Amino acid sequence: MKDVSYRYSDAKKDEYVLKNINYGFNLGKLYAIKGKSGSGKTTLLSLISGLEKKYEGTILYNSKNLKKMNLDTYRNTDIGIVFQSYNLLPHLNALENIVLSMDISKVKVKNKKEKAIELMKSVGLSENLAKRRVLKLSGGEQQRVAIARSLSYNPKIILADEPTGNLDKETEDEILDIFARLAHEENKCVIIVTHSANVCNRVDEIYELKKEK
Ligand SMILES: Nc1ncnc2c1ncn2[C@@H]1O[C@H](COP(=O)(O)OP(=O)(O)OP(=O)(O)O)[C@@H](O)[C@H]1O
Ligand SMILES: [Mg+2]
Incomplete structure (x- = not known):
């Protein structure tokens, strides 16, 4: 940026x-x-994810100007988003939420259900939760489904908006283990908006937004 x-x-x-x-x-x-409430953290993520376009200055992705790229393709292949409120579809089960995201992305996946279960396992969810409607999962489990979904088309960048805001310290640590593995072992770029000192202690770099005015 x-x-x-x-x-x-x-x-x-x-x-x-x-x-x-x-x-x-x-x-x-x-x-x-990090930054105080209202300092623009969520706004910053929406700029990075190509949702807000009328900014001044330049955002480059792989040396390419975001303003000149096909942003639908970019969002559907390169960017995975994890929302604080999970944004899962409540009438679908965990598996269906992940498969739907693959369908929307149009990225080619051979066996979507198999891939979805593999992703669920990779974030610590057992296979027997796959068919349960997401509303009947705990908050921490829903957050894991949301992370698995964000990985469904294997994006390079993961954006997470206060992904551990509603979780206890132990669950937060487990979710952080997943993000750290994605960055350090799977070579992804993981950007977490957070108020948590515990999260800040575990990342490689911190940017702090100051409130304008
Ligand atoms: N769609 C919008 N239209 C106009 N103003 C907005 C819009 N979305 C956010 N804002 C304003 O922009 C500022 C930054 O909002 P943003 O949501 O990015 O903050 P934040 O750092 O994510 O805060 P929080 O920690 O509370 O989530 C706030 O003053 C907010 O009221
Ligand atoms: Mg916000």
């Missing part, structure tokens, strides 16, 4: 949420973005 500034379209002329952001992210590393 080079000199990136952003204000929402309904904001006044000088009301920037993000001002002159110069952050770099690499594969193989785990990052934390």
Whole structure:
């Protein structure tokens, strides 16, 4: 991100949420973005994920300007997102949530159900939870399903918005183990928005957003 500034379209002329952001992210590393509520953390993730386009400055991905890329393809292949509220479809079971994400992405997967179960296992979910509707899973289990889903098309970048905000310390540590493995062993770039000192202690690099104004 080079000199990136952003204000929402309904904001006044000088009301920037993000001002002159110069952050770099690499594969193989785990990052934390921290900052007070309202400092623009979620906004920053939406810029990185190509959801907000009217920013000033430049965002490059693999030396390519995001503004010149096909952002639908980028979002469906290169970026995986984990939301704090999980954003799973409640009327579907865990397996169906993951398979649906593969369907949307259009990335070729030979046996989607098999792959989904493999992903569930990789985040510590046993196969017998696959057919359970997500509302009947615990918060920590739902978060794992959300992580498995974000991995369904094997993206390079994982963006997680307060992924452990609702979890106890032990479960937070287990979720962090997964993110650390994805960065350090699977060579992904993992960016976690967090308020947790425990998370910050475990990442490779921390960026702190200051509230504008
Ligand atoms: N769609 C929107 N339109 C206008 N203003 C917005 C919009 N979304 C967020 N904002 C404003 O932008 C600022 C940054 O919001 P953002 O959600 O990025 O903060 P945050 O750091 O993620 O906060 P939190 O820790 O509470 O999640 C806030 O002042 C917010 O009110
Ligand atoms: Mg936020």
